[in-house]
Amino acid sequence: MSSDEDKLSQTFSALANTTRRAILARLAEGEATVNELAEPFNMSLPAISKHIKVLERAGLITQGQKAQFRPCTIEVTPLIEISNWTEQYRHIWESRFDQMDDYINQLQGE
Amino acid sequence: MSSDEDKLSQTFSALANTTRRAILARLAEGEATVNELAEPFNMSLPAISKHIKVLERAGLITQGQKAQFRPCTIEVTPLIEISNWTEQYRHIWESRFDQMDDYINQLQGE
Numbered sequence: 001m002s003s004d005e006d007k008l009s010q011t012f013s014a015l016a017n018t019t020r021r022a023i024l025a026r027l028a029e030g031e032a033t034v035n036e037l038a039e040p041f042n043m044s045l046p047a048i049s050k051h052i053k054v055l056e057r058a059g060l061i062t063q064g065q066k067a068q069f070r071p072c073t074i075e076v077t078p079l080i081e082i083s084n085w086t087e088q089y090r091h092i093w094e095s096r097f098d099q100m101d102d103y104i105n106q107l108q109g110e
Numbered sequence: 111m112s113s114d115e116d117k118l119s120q121t122f123s124a125l126a127n128t129t130r131r132a133i134l135a136r137l138a139e140g141e142a143t144v145n146e147l148a149e150p151f152n153m154s155l156p157a158i159s160k161h162i163k164v165l166e167r168a169g170l171i172t173q174g175q176k177a178q179f180r181p182c183t184i185e186v187t188p189l190i191e192i193s194n195w196t197e198q199y200r201h202i203w204e205s206r207f208d209q210m211d212d213y214i215n216q217l218q219g220e
Contacts, residue, residue, distance in 0.1 A: 009126045016122035021195075028202055076203035079196060085131075086193045092138055093186035 007059070008085060011078040014058035019043070020051050027061060027074040037072065117169070118195060121188040124168035129153070130161050137171060137184040147182065 014020060023037055038048040052072060055061045059078050064071045124130055133147055148158040162182060165171045170189070171182045 006128070008131070009128060012122050012126035016119045016126060018116070018119060021118070024199075028199060074199075074202065076199065076206055079199045080203055082192070083196045083200070086189060086196060089134075089138060089184075089186065089189045090193070092184065093190055096186055 010058045014054050020055055031071040031073045033069050033071050120168045124164050130165055141181040141183045143179050143181050
């Protein structure tokens, strides 16, 4: 098992949670502090901090060092890695769609 | 939390394992029985069967009903869902690359 594969497992694992994916969606609109993130989710600060730590360990976000604010920023590298991993299977779903098209055309021609 | 989101969590969770991703990569080349899958991984049948069950529950593979063979087939729907989820972030990494390009051009111009 290469360390690259381990990292991919860590990213997939971090994304296997609706709250963490919602945090990422919020950060896609711009950086936010932990307080700002906690508010819409109606979660305690310790609960949201735990999710933020998981995202940070997976490299999906970074947290600034600015005194009490420490805004969180979304990081794109693990998302690109997930995208690249998924792309290797695109030819399979495209060929299945082609087969489906052929089948439908065949039905319509009959 | 919608059931769609739950399903996405289940897919991400199933993919957070190198052996399960390797099984998918093998099935991308064509269907295979549990015995055929177990061989290259040098794993016991019960161990590989456990991974197959996780992939099956996430809808990433299906297992045929043909007597003792029961070949496994890769299923594309959850992979398309992961791809669609990731695509929503593409504009972020593309805009960051654009910013990087601008910065490099600026440095080269100086």
